[in-house]
Amino acid sequence: MKLSQLGGKEIVNLNDGTRLGIIADSDLVIDEKTGKIISLLVPDKKSQFKLFSTDRMDIEIPWDSIRKIGDDMIIIEI
Numbered sequence: 001m002k003l004s005q006l007g008g009k010e011i012v013n014l015n016d017g018t019r020l021g022i023i024a025d026s027d028l029v030i031d032e033k034t035g036k037i038i039s040l041l042v043p044d045k046k047s048q049f050k051l052f053s054t055d056r057m058d059i060e061i062p063w064d065s066i067r068k069i070g071d072d073m074i075i076i077e078i
Helices: 045-049
Strands: 010-013 019-022 027-030 037-043 058-062 066-069 073-076
Touching: 019 037, 019 058
Parallel strands: 010 073
Antiparallel strands: 010 019, 027 037, 037 058, 066 073
C-alpha cells in the first residue's frame, strides 16, 4: 500500500469504538535508520478547540496497534 492511499481514512479504536481522527490530519513517526513507521500522531480532538494555543496535543498510536487497514478506515487496538 502506498502512503497516499492512507489519506482520508478514519482511525477507529477496536476496544471502545472511539473515532480518533482522519489520517490526513495525522503525522507519521519514522525510524530514520530503518525507514520503518514507528507510530501515528493523531491530533487530540479536545485540543482542536483551543483557538490561540500553539501547542498541539497528539495521541501517539504505535504502528503495532494497527489491526486492519480497510477501504474507509483504519482499525486500531489501544
